[in-house]
Amino acid sequence: xxKKEKKSLGKRLMHGIMWCLGQLxxxxxxxxxxxxxxxMRDLMHYRRDEIVTNIARSFPDKKYDEVKAIARQFYSHFxxxxxxxxxxxxxxxxxxxxxxxxxxxxxxxxxxELNEMVENSSSIMVLNSHQGNWELQGGLASYNxxxxxxxxxxxxxxxxxxxxxxxxxxxxxxxxxxxxPVAHLGYEGYVESGQILRYAVSHRREKKLYFFNTxxxxxxxxxxxxxxxxxxxxxEAMTGGAQLACKLKMRVIYLRWEIAERGRYxxxxxxxxxxxxxxxxxxxxxxxxxxxxxxxxxQPWNYLWSHKRWK
Numbered sequence: 001x002x003k004k005e006k007k008s009l010g011k012r013l014m015h016g017i018m019w020c021l022g023q024l025x026x027x028x029x030x031x032x033x034x035x036x037x038x039x040m041r042d043l044m045h046y047r048r049d050e051i052v053t054n055i056a057r058s059f060p061d062k063k064y065d066e067v068k069a070i071a072r073q074f075y076s077h078f079x080x081x082x083x084x085x086x087x088x089x090x091x092x093x094x095x096x097x098x099x100x101x102x103x104x105x106x107x108x109x110x111x112x113e114l115n116e117m118v119e120n121s122s123s124i125m126v127l128n129s130h131q132g133n134w135e136l137q138g139g140l141a142s143y144n145x146x147x148x149x150x151x152x153x154x155x156x157x158x159x160x161x162x163x164x165x166x167x168x169x170x171x172x173x174x175x176x177x178x179x180x181p182v183a184h185l186g187y188e189g190y191v192e193s194g195q196i197l198r199y200a201v202s203h204r205r206e207k208k209l210y211f212f213n214t215x216x217x218x219x220x221x222x223x224x225x226x227x228x229x230x231x232x233x234x235x236e237a238m239t240g241g242a243q244l245a246c247k248l249k250m251r252v253i254y255l256r257w258e259i260a261e262r263g264r265y266x267x268x269x270x271x272x273x274x275x276x277x278x279x280x281x282x283x284x285x286x287x288x289x290x291x292x293x294x295x296x297x298x299q300p301w302n303y304l305w306s307h308k309r310w311k
Contacts, residue, residue: 014169026263055305057310058231084133107264123250125253127288129257137160141155156189227285249275250275
């Protein structure tokens with residue numbers, strides 16, 4: 001058997017395993033996540049120093065016991081993100097939407113306002129953060145639970161921007177999980193960040209909602225700007241999404257992820273700028289980080305503290 005056949009076999013096997021796991025009820029995944037969290041937090045001490053340092057510097061007024069309590073809550077939430085992502089990967093085919101509706105994992109709080117913004121815009125840049133569970137963005141068009149507040153978009157308008165993982169196998173597996181509810185519909189809106197400019201220009205006459213995760217520390221030669229202090233620390237921000245919005249005169253929206261309770265997320269689409277071309281990327285990102293800071297202060301555990309945000 002050649003290398004390509006072995007890779008193909010391994011890929012099919014891993015996809016099959018993840019699909020089977022995804023068929024388990026979400027409560028089973030949550031139970032397993034408790035074990036995984038215990039291993040990560042108490043045995044492996046997964047990125048413990050990074051997590052505690054990030055939280056302590058972001059909340060200098062909190063005592064060490066309070067910082068540790070936030071860290072413990074974060075680990076629990078971190079485990080839930082993986083549990084929900086695997087379960088979400090099992091929401092495939094025609095019964096995928098039904099499964100999502102039954103679980104009611106994500107609720108959009110301002111459907112009417114979002115519909116109005118979509119109606120009165122060409123395309124929209126939705127600036128997203130590592131709050132809530134960003135892995136569930138691909139199911140946006142399936143979160144129509146209330147017949148009196150139907151979302152006025154379909155999967156054809158939703159574009160999820162992602163970064164390639166170093167491991168090609170996991171890149172493929174996770175891509176399938178993120179797009180599971182719409183994959184059978186021929187979904188083509190899962191676009192790698194390096195290709196997003198070309199994609200947006202070629203689709204500029206179509207109405208699209210671009211979901212852009214943009215709270216990472218700038219890497220390599222990525223476009224960046226200084227947004228001043230964010231959580232008491234001087235912060236440089238990536239400006240890729242804001243620059244694209246300015247070039248193509250998009251409306252800009254801030255996406256808020258609130259945790260109502262375990263297994264219940266509330267999404268709010270808050271308008272930032274009607275036309276990004278009237279502003280600079282720096283202005284857009286400064287306002288974005290101002291809102292993000294307020295949300296993190298309201299739910300301190302609801303953020304990805306395990307990664308570097310400042311250097």
